[in-house]
Amino acid sequence: xxxxxxxxxxxxxxxxxxxxxxxxxxxxxxxxxxxxxxxxxxxxxxxxxxxxxxxxxxxxxxxxxxxxxxxxxxxxxxxxxxxxxxxxxxxxxxxxxxxxxxxxxxxxxxxxxxxxxxxxxxxxxxxxxxxxxxxxxxxxxxxxxxxxxxxxxxxxxxxxxxxxxxxxxxxxxxxxxxxxxxxxxxxxxxxxxxxxxxxxxxxxxxxxxxxxxxxxxxxxxxxxxxxxxxxxxxxxxxxxxxxxxxxxxxxxxxxxxxxxxxxxxxxxxxxxxxxxxxxxxxxxxxxxxxxxxxxxxxxxxxxxxxxxxxxxxxxx
Numbered sequence: 001x002x003x004x005x006x007x008x009x010x011x012x013x014x015x016x017x018x019x020x021x022x023x024x025x026x027x028x029x030x031x032x033x034x035x036x037x038x039x040x041x042x043x044x045x046x047x048x049x050x051x052x053x054x055x056x057x058x059x060x061x062x063x064x065x066x067x068x069x070x071x072x073x074x075x076x077x078x079x080x081x082x083x084x085x086x087x088x089x090x091x092x093x094x095x096x097x098x099x100x101x102x103x104x105x106x107x108x109x110x111x112x113x114x115x116x117x118x119x120x121x122x123x124x125x126x127x128x129x130x131x132x133x134x135x136x137x138x139x140x141x142x143x144x145x146x147x148x149x150x151x152x153x154x155x156x157x158x159x160x161x162x163x164x165x166x167x168x169x170x171x172x173x174x175x176x177x178x179x180x181x182x183x184x185x186x187x188x189x190x191x192x193x194x195x196x197x198x199x200x201x202x203x204x205x206x207x208x209x210x211x212x213x214x215x216x217x218x219x220x221x222x223x224x225x226x227x228x229x230x231x232x233x234x235x236x237x238x239x240x241x242x243x244x245x246x247x248x249x250x251x252x253x254x255x256x257x258x259x260x261x262x263x264x265x266x267x268x269x270x271x272x273x274x275x276x277x278x279x280x281x282x283x284x285x286x287x288x289x290x291x292x293x294x295x296x297x298x299x300x301x302x303x304x305x306x307x308x309x310x311x312x313x314x315x316x
Contacts, residue, residue, distance in 0.1 A: 003019070012211045013204050018138060021062050022215050025171050027164050029155060038066045043102065043134045046124060047110075047150060049142040050158025052259040053202030056138040063136070070097040072102035074271055075113040085121055093129040094208045103133045109138040111144035117292060119146045126152055140261055144294055162203050169200050176210065180220065185210075187220035195224050234265045237274045240306060241315045254303055260298045264291045264305075279313040285314065 018024045021034045024049040037043055043063060048056040057073070064071040072092050074084065074287050090103055097103050113119050126149075139145055160168060173196045180187050199206035213224045251277050255263065259266065271283050290305035 006122055010178060012183070012207045016175075016182075016207070017058055018062055019065050020140065021059065021066060024059055025168055025175060026055060026059070027159070027168065029161075032160065033156065036061060043067060043069065043104065043136075045130070045153045045155035046136045047142070047145065047155045047157065048138045048158060050140070051202065052140055052261065053199075053204035053206070054158040054160075054285055055203060056107055056133075056158055057106070060108075060138060062103075062135040064106075067101070069102050069104045069134075070099070071106060073106040073108055073275060075108050077109040082114070082117045082121065083249060085118055085125060089122075090125060090129075091135040093125065096132070100216060104300055105133060105135050107135065107137045109139065111139035111141045111142075112294060115144070115146055119149055123148045123152065128294060134310060140259070141292070143186075145294070150203060152245050168198060172196055172200055172203065172206075176206070179207070180210070180214075183214070185214045188222060191222045191224060192297060194219075198225070233263075233270050237270070240310045241274075243310060245307065245310075248306055249303060252299055252306075256299060260302060261291065263302065269308075276314040276315060283313055 003055065014169055018077050021038055024031065024034075026034070046060075048060065052058055061071070061073070063069075074087070074088060092103065092105060092135050095103075099181075107122075113122070122135075135153070137145065137149070142150070142155070142157075142189070173193060176192065176196060177187075180192075195209065196206060200207065209224065210220060217223065236248065239245075239251060268284065268287050275283060286305065286308050290301060290308075293301055296299040
């Protein structure tokens with residue numbers, strides 16, 4: 001593979017991930033808070049909560065790099081086993097860093113960690129190694145993190161204030177323009193602005209969609225607004241209405257790269273006109289039940305939710 005081909009296959013999200021807090025696109029209050037941590041040189045245990053793609057992991061890494069702290073990232077959605085705590089986490093926390101500074105363990109997507117085993121045990125590990133190691137937990141759903149862990153962390157909610165939304169979208173657009181220019185990708189400004197608004201504040205999803213579309217079409221035009229990467233929820237409802245569970249399962253497999261929370265939200269947003277009005281309260285109750293379920297297998301959990309919806313509700 002040539003050097004140019006290798007460059008094409010680099011994931012833009014990693015290639016252009018900000019390395020400093022000042023380069024992160026964040027609400028002013030959050031940015032000032034993290035800049036203060038860098039200036040102080042002291043990093044407490046932290047819990048970052050917010051929707052997918054808003055910059056939680058990027059900020060965690062940027063803090064470590066600016067503070068020159070040695071760190072590891074553990075993806076809790078993959079390594080949620082209690083053995084990961086006993087081996088990877090404890091071994092790293094117990095050793096000294098090469099530069100003599102603090103070490104940091106980033107537990108990404110910590111809301112996937114088992115609330116009966118991993119999370120309670122983590123509490124003791126955080127206390128045991130607090131003198132030389134800080135923990136940063138990121139999550140989409142703060143309510144899935146047990147209170148004893150939350151109380152040991154400085155909690156930061158990654159929310160976009162209404163009065164800053166326009167400014168942050170403009171900053172996001174300018175950042176995307178720089179990336180497309182660097183990649184020599186032509187773009188239609190109007191279409192680009194529309195796609196930025198569509199996916200904001202999920203910067204990761206936005207960048208992934210732009211990279212995938214540009215690799216297929218060589219440019220960014222209005223076609224991206226109906227790009228196949230989006231979730232076709234109407235197709236799912238059609239399969240459910242027909243009780244074609246084989247197709248429902250296939251739909252799930254084809255959409256597993258999407259955050260399951262986004263799929264549940266799509267279900268919630270599109271209930272009207274699909275099921276009878278009298279069934280909507282039950283539908284919301286069922287969706288909420290599965291949305292708050294911590295499961296080792298998202299595919300099976302989503303399939304169970306959809307089966308319950310179909311067997312419980314009256315479709316139009």
